[in-house]
Amino acid sequence: MGAYVVRRLVQSVFTIFGVMLLTFLLFRVVAGEIASAHLGPRATAKQLAEWRAKHGYDKPLLINRNAGEPWYDTQFLSYMTRVPAFQTRSVITNERLLDIIIERAPYSLAITVPAMALGWVLAMIVATIVAYYRASLIDHVGVFLAVLGMCVPYLAFIMAGQMLMFRVAPRLAYGLASPFSIYVPVAIAVIAGLGGGVRFYRTVIVDEANRDYVRTARAKGVPLPGVMFKHILRNCMLPILTNLVLAIPFLIMGSLLLETFFGIPGLGDLLLSSITNRDEPIVSGLTYLTALIYTLGVLLTDVLYAVFDPRVQLT
Amino acid sequence: MTQAVTVSADLEVAGLGRSLWGDAVHRLRRDPLAAACFAVIVLYVVVAVWASWAYADFEKTQNYAERNQAPSASHWLGTDVFGRDVLAKTLLGAKVSMTVGAMANVIAVPLGLILGVIAGYFGKWVDDVVVWLYTTMASIPGIIRLIAIKYAFDNVVLFEGSRFELDLGGIHGLYIALGVMSWIGTCRLVRAETFKIKSLDYVTAARALGQGGFRIVFRHIVPNLFHIAIIQFTLGFVGAVAAEVILSFLGLGVEVGTPSWGTMINAARLDLVVGRWWEVTAACGAMFAIVLALNIFGDRLRDALDPRLRT
Numbered sequence: 098m099g100a101y102v103v104r105r106l107v108q109s110v111f112t113i114f115g116v117m118l119l120t121f122l123l124f125r126v127v128a129g130e131i132a133s134a135h136l137g138p139r140a141t142a143k144q145l146a147e148w149r150a151k152h153g154y155d156k157p158l159l160i161n162r163n164a165g166e167p168w169y170d171t172q173f174l175s176y177m178t179r180v181p182a183f184q185t186r187s188v189i190t191n192e193r194l195l196d197i198i199i200e201r202a203p204y205s206l207a208i209t210v211p212a213m214a215l216g217w218v219l220a221m222i223v224a225t226i227v228a229y230y231r232a233s234l235i236d237h238v239g240v241f242l243a244v245l246g247m248c249v250p251y252l253a254f255i256m257a258g259q260m261l262m263f264r265v266a267p268r269l270a271y272g273l274a275s276p277f278s279i280y281v282p283v284a285i286a287v288i289a290g291l292g293g294g295v296r297f298y299r300t301v302i303v304d305e306a307n308r309d310y311v312r313t314a315r316a317k318g319v320p321l322p323g324v325m326f327k328h329i330l331r332n333c334m335l336p337i338l339t340n341l342v343l344a345i346p347f348l349i350m351g352s353l354l355l356e357t358f359f360g361i362p363g364l365g366d367l368l369l370s371s372i373t374n375r376d377e378p379i380v381s382g383l384t385y386l387t388a389l390i391y392t393l394g395v396l397l398t399d400v401l402y403a404v405f406d407p408r409v410q411l412t
Numbered sequence: 413m414t415q416a417v418t419v420s421a422d423l424e425v426a427g428l429g430r431s432l433w434g435d436a437v438h439r440l441r442r443d444p445l446a447a448a449c450f451a452v453i454v455l456y457v458v459v460a461v462w463a464s465w466a467y468a469d470f471e472k473t474q475n476y477a478e479r480n481q482a483p484s485a486s487h488w489l490g491t492d493v494f495g496r497d498v499l500a501k502t503l504l505g506a507k508v509s510m511t512v513g514a515m516a517n518v519i520a521v522p523l524g525l526i527l528g529v530i531a532g533y534f535g536k537w538v539d540d541v542v543v544w545l546y547t548t549m550a551s552i553p554g555i556i557r558l559i560a561i562k563y564a565f566d567n568v569v570l571f572e573g574s575r576f577e578l579d580l581g582g583i584h585g586l587y588i589a590l591g592v593m594s595w596i597g598t599c600r601l602v603r604a605e606t607f608k609i610k611s612l613d614y615v616t617a618a619r620a621l622g623q624g625g626f627r628i629v630f631r632h633i634v635p636n637l638f639h640i641a642i643i644q645f646t647l648g649f650v651g652a653v654a655a656e657v658i659l660s661f662l663g664l665g666v667e668v669g670t671p672s673w674g675t676m677i678n679a680a681r682l683d684l685v686v687g688r689w690w691e692v693t694a695a696c697g698a699m700f701a702i703v704l705a706l707n708i709f710g711d712r713l714r715d716a717l718d719p720r721l722r723t
Contacts, residue, residue: 108547115548123564130567248704250654252661252677253696260684346553353555354658368556369662372563384560388551395551 102400109392113181116388120381121176125158134375135188152188152378180385185378187371194382197367205363207279208355209348212286217341219287220294227295228302229325240299246292254289255358272360282355301336305329335406342394346387432639436716446712452705460510463503470500470671480683483690490690493679502694504671508660509653509702512586516652517645519591524598525634525641531599532606533629542603546596558655561589562664582667586659590652598644602637609633639717646710650703657699673699 132145132154140148149155153175157163161170179185183195227239262270262281269278305311306329314324353365360366364383371379440446475495483490489498531542552560565580565588578584609615610633618628659665660674668675673695680691 111544112547112551115544116551119548119552120560123560127568128564128566134567244707245704248700248707250657250677250696250699250703252657253692253700256677256681256684256692256696263685346556353559368559372559372662372664375563375566380560380563384552384556387553387556391551391553 098403101403105396105399109396112392113385113389116385116392117177117180120180120384121173124377124381125172125176128377131188131375131377152186176381179378180382183382183386185382187376187379189374189376194379197379198364198386201362201364201367204361205356205365206348208282208286208352208361208363211280212283212290212352213341213344213348215283216287216290216294220291220298221337223291223295224298224302225325225330228299228306229321231303231306240296243292243295243299246289247296249289249292251289251354254285255354258285258288259358270359278359279361282352282359282361286352286355297340298333298337301333302329305333335402338401339398342398343391345394346391432717436639436713439716440712443712446709446716449705449709449712452701453709456506456702456705457510459503460507463500464507467500467504470496470504471669473497473500480688482688489694490688492676492691498676498691498694501671501676501691502673502698505673505676505695505698506702508583508666508670508672509656509699512583512590512656513649513652515587516590516594517648519587520593520595520648521598521641521645523591524595524644525602525637527595528599528602529606529629529633529637532603533610533633534625539603542599546599549593550596555655555658557593558589558659559662559664561593562586562659565589583665583670586656586665590655594648594651598641598648601640601644605637605640606633609636643710643714643717646706646713650706650710653699653703653706657695 132148133140136144136148146155153172156170156172156175158172161168183193183198185194186192187194187197223239227236230236258281259270268275269281272278311324311328314328315321319328353369355361356363356366357369364386367379368383370376371383440450473496475491478487478491478495480493481487481491481495487497487499489502492498492501527542527545531539549557562585565585568580568585570576570578570580580588615628615632618632623631656665656672657674657677660672661678662674663678665674666672676691676695680688680695683689684692
């Protein structure tokens with residue numbers, strides 16, 4: 098057990114290193130020059146050089162060949178040491194990313210935590226009902242509606258919801274003027290995610306319901322609700338929990354689109370505005386944050402699997 | 413193949429004695445919903461080709477006398493803020509969507525297939541490298557991965573000045589971003605399937621006959637993975653179409669001014685409040701229909717091509 102956890106930890110470190118390598122290549126090597134984007138086309142060579150020196154873009158990328166400077170004094174080294182602890186600073190406001198995250202994350206969590214909890218409960222209830230009556234009219238109609246809901250563009254849900262709020266209660270349609278404002282994006286996120294959720298959970302439950310032990314339980318006379326709750330749902334929990342854990346990065350980042358539309362100053366909104374403003378240190382820091390949380394989530398699920406499911410072999 | 417000719421009519425009805433592909437086509441034909449969805453997909457492709465020819469000078473059709481008009485007999489879906497026909501704009505959006513969906517998967521599916529089969533067959537360090545590569549990429553979740561790569565591509569022009577100049581800031585960057593970012597699912601499935609196939613007798617026989625690794629992989633294993641590639645292509649198409657709309661909406665997709673459903677929604681996002689619903693509705697409706705058709709067809713195709721899922 099201990100050895101397994103250690104090995105998975107080492108693998109995760111490699112993954113995180115890979116992510117940083119990838120983002121470094123993307124943001125520093127592929128994207129190239131950002132000084133002129135910030136200073137405008139009429140900036141002089143001296144201004145550009147000063148800007149680069151101030152924000153650390155003047156150093157060599159990978160190997161320092163300048164005389165009198167150590168070979169490792171490069172952009173790569175400063176990137177690899179600053180990004181992991183969220184110590185990068187915005188090139189526009191010079192704020193430290195860690196402070197920005199602490200300030201903004203609560204707004205994102207305020208939308209995504211209730212949305213995920215509520216969405217999960219609703220999707221589970223509907224999926225259980227639909228799966229309970231599988232191959233009947235309720236099932237067919239339920240699956241049909243779920244597929245329809247999945248195919249409506251997310252943007253359409255958001256715009257329709259905001260439009261509706263403008264008609265009904267304009268105060269709630271934008272910003273955080275009222276304490277109830279946060280529930281509008283929450284409701285939209287729940288409704289938009291319901292179709293996909295119901296369909297996924299239904300598949301998991303029906304797969305489980307087709308197994309032999311379920312047939313045995315029914316044959317020996319366990320009533321149907323008992324089979325559903327005591328046997329099937331309990332055994333479905335592992336795939337369902339995995340699915341939930343994998344959604345955690347979006348908890349932190351919030352819903353990019355919802356935050357932009359409703360003017361909520363969360364991390365998703367920050368990511369999009371940093372992209373527009375070409376605030377490279379913030380973009381790379383936030384990309385790293387999501388990857389870190391995702392990797393930790395996967396690690397946690399794998400370990401929990403091994404703890405709770407005796408059938409899982411530690412390989 | 414010679415056997416199939418002698419198979420009796422009873423076996424034909426039961427779906428036996430046909431190849432996997434023949435059986436799949438037969439099943440899809442008998443399924444009216446799958447056939448209808450396939451018809452919708454074909455219609456979109458035809459419209460995409462036809463619109464780029466019929467509305468070649470769409471950019472020049474600005475008409476300030478007819479700005480923001482509601483749907484009427486002359487403009488069935490109304491006009492946009494520049495007085496251009498929204499119907500034409502929507503049909504041209506289909507062209508962007510279809511090309512992005514196709515190009516992204518033309519890059520992603522072969523990439524995932526080749527990397528997956530090589531990792532699965534050769535194992536050892538090759539497998540470790542491929543698995544590391546895809547876990548790394550998969551650990552940056554979905555849309556953020558795409559946003560990051562499009563951000564990086566913003567000012568990049570490949571082969572500048574030559575005949576093959578590629579401006580990655582626009583639609584070409586979108587193909588590449590979606591292509592190099594969405595091979596992971598295919599790679600995982602193909603790798604797992606290769607693990608199973610490589611221990612089958614016929615592969616052992618090929619190895620015993622002295623065939624080399626690459627020959628076994630590409631002559632004997634890859635043909636047995638084509639059904640996964642086809643399924644992934646259809647399902648990947650949905651993802652690419654949806655991603656294009658969101659990226660274009662955020663201004664990270666196609667070049668400014670290119671008619672696409674994402675740019676239409678972005679241009680008209682404040683229109684709803686003042687009651688101009690037609691442009692947003694046209695774009696969302698067009699997207700809804702193709703995503704629905706692709707989703708259902710993809711599911712039916714998977715059922716038809718993947719015998720293990722049959723009930």
